[in-house]
Amino acid sequence: MSVSDSLDEDLCMAALDEASRLGCGYAEVRLHVNTYTGYSLRSGVTEPTVLVDSRGVGIRVICGGSLGFGATNVLSRQSVVEAVNMAVKMAKASGDGGEKYVLSAEEAVSDNWRVSEAKSLYELPSETVVSLLRDVDSASNREVKGFSFPVRLLRIDCSTEQKLYMNSEGSKISSVVPRVSFHSVFVGLRDGERVTVSVPPGYSGLGGSGGFELIEKLRLEEYVTLRLTEIATTLSSTTAPPRGERVDVILGPNVASLTSHESVGHPFEADRILGREAAQAGESYLKPGEYNIRLGGAEAYVSDDPTIPNSMGFYLYDDEGVKARRRRLLQAGYVSELLHNRATATKFAGKSNASARAVRYSVEPLIRMANTYIEPGDWSFEELLKDTRRGVYIKSFMEWNIDDKRRNQRYVGLEAFLIENGELKASVNRPILEISTPKYWSNIDARAKDLEFYSGMCGKGDPMQGAPVYFGSPHIRLRDVVLG
Numbered sequence: 001m002s003v004s005d006s007l008d009e010d011l012c013m014a015a016l017d018e019a020s021r022l023g024c025g026y027a028e029v030r031l032h033v034n035t036y037t038g039y040s041l042r043s044g045v046t047e048p049t050v051l052v053d054s055r056g057v058g059i060r061v062i063c064g065g066s067l068g069f070g071a072t073n074v075l076s077r078q079s080v081v082e083a084v085n086m087a088v089k090m091a092k093a094s095g096d097g098g099e100k101y102v103l104s105a106e107e108a109v110s111d112n113w114r115v116s117e118a119k120s121l122y123e124l125p126s127e128t129v130v131s132l133l134r135d136v137d138s139a140s141n142r143e144v145k146g147f148s149f150p151v152r153l154l155r156i157d158c159s160t161e162q163k164l165y166m167n168s169e170g171s172k173i174s175s176v177v178p179r180v181s182f183h184s185v186f187v188g189l190r191d192g193e194r195v196t197v198s199v200p201p202g203y204s205g206l207g208g209s210g211g212f213e214l215i216e217k218l219r220l221e222e223y224v225t226l227r228l229t230e231i232a233t234t235l236s237s238t239t240a241p242p243r244g245e246r247v248d249v250i251l252g253p254n255v256a257s258l259t260s261h262e263s264v265g266h267p268f269e270a271d272r273i274l275g276r277e278a279a280q281a282g283e284s285y286l287k288p289g290e291y292n293i294r295l296g297g298a299e300a301y302v303s304d305d306p307t308i309p310n311s312m313g314f315y316l317y318d319d320e321g322v323k324a325r326r327r328r329l330l331q332a333g334y335v336s337e338l339l340h341n342r343a344t345a346t347k348f349a350g351k352s353n354a355s356a357r358a359v360r361y362s363v364e365p366l367i368r369m370a371n372t373y374i375e376p377g378d379w380s381f382e383e384l385l386k387d388t389r390r391g392v393y394i395k396s397f398m399e400w401n402i403d404d405k406r407r408n409q410r411y412v413g414l415e416a417f418l419i420e421n422g423e424l425k426a427s428v429n430r431p432i433l434e435i436s437t438p439k440y441w442s443n444i445d446a447r448a449k450d451l452e453f454y455s456g457m458c459g460k461g462d463p464m465q466g467a468p469v470y471f472g473s474p475h476i477r478l479r480d481v482v483l484g
Contacts, residue, residue: 296441377447
């Protein structure tokens with residue numbers, strides 16, 4: 001079934017008509033289809049292919065100033081009408097004469113868009129994917145710096161998301177977004193020592209929105225074997241990092257990209273600031289109304305942009321029908337914009353910035369990041385090194401944590417090297433960067449040009465919604481830091 005079929009539009013119109021008949025001041029309907037194919041290889045053995053097909057209709061209504069949600073996976077007029085009635089009953093049951101649920105005024109939109117594929121995921125032969133995974137597995141099944149990797153888990157995920165969104169204000173938007181990504185985990189053994197690593201490190205992935213050509217461009221056989229060799233080399237180090245002294249720290253994109261997601265992206269979600277996410281995922285160090293407060297220094301720039309072509313979090317309109325754009329969250333150290341849906345926009349900003357996303361038909365849209373990144377600067381990595389007298393370069397990480405309010409964060413380095421007089425020296429063993437969020441963003445004094453992105457799934461909500469995202473960063477430098 002395609003969301004462009006006229007039958008699908010008739011179902012959506014039936015939902016809107018029923019909501020109008022029941023006296024709703026606003027209604028929206030989202031016909032949402034997700035298809036997924038997961039291919040995996042475990043230590044050279046092909047695992048069963050995972051196939052998922054999820055399709056249905058999600059409906060939100062505002063009745064008497066209260067919000068209600070209903071959903072059905074039975075694509076018939078009767079079932080859709082029943083789902084509308086369920087949503088209306090929910091809205092009326094939750095209305096208690098308190099604060100009204102109000103949406104920001106937004107323009108009605110009519111559009112039909114899709115992400116193009118040079119090599120369609122729908123027509124992709126399974127043999128092509130499995131053969132590629134076997135090549136990567138064969139290349140990585142060898143001893144590296146004394147480490148063997150007897151356990152190797154390789155995975156390629158292919159999915160296509162189709163939506164037809166319509167609301168009572170006249171919006172009608174259809175979309176098709178294919179996504180593909182690669183993930184891998186390795187268990188290494190050496191002299192009785194066991195270590196688990198991923199490629200890329202940090203259990204992130206590589207990929208984006210588009211066809212299988214995105215995976216082929218990665219040249220995975222070469223990439224994975226190179227990165228395993230580099231990682232194994234640093235695992236052999238027994239040199240302790242400098243402790244008890246203030247040094248400069250250069251963070252690679254693998255590490256710094258996560259900091260943009262965790263210590264700016266999440267705490268800048270307006271629903272989190274209002275306390276909605278406190279029970280499931282934590283709170284925020286920001287309070288309502290805290291625009292233009294200083295969080296960091298002059299080199300602290302973070303944006304979130306759904307419109308980056310072929311990105312994992314790519315979209316042109318969110319799930320409230322609002323046109324997507326870049327959101328500059330942190331500008332020269334100041335809080336400049338939060339992530340909003342239409343409801344929080346009425347409380348904070350006046351207009352939504354298209355941050356509402358739902359990952360399947362049966363859940364309501366939540367405020368989500370898309371592609372969050374530290375903006376590139378004008379240094380080269382070599383210039384950062386040359387300008388650093390004594391410090392540590394943390395290229396990648398193996399472990400991290402952050403508190404519920406996103407105020408204190410901790411990262412344990414995987415690949416890390418001592419810097420002396422502008423040159424990389426011996427690798428050091430597991431340096432720990434433990435730092436408060438304001439200090440982290442205040443101590444950045446330089447950003448390189450080499451912006452890199454990693455793909456991942458960002459969790460939020462109950463039931464959990466795992467949304468596809470990018471996190472990105474160039475190399476950055478922090479001045480005057482004490483490592484653990």
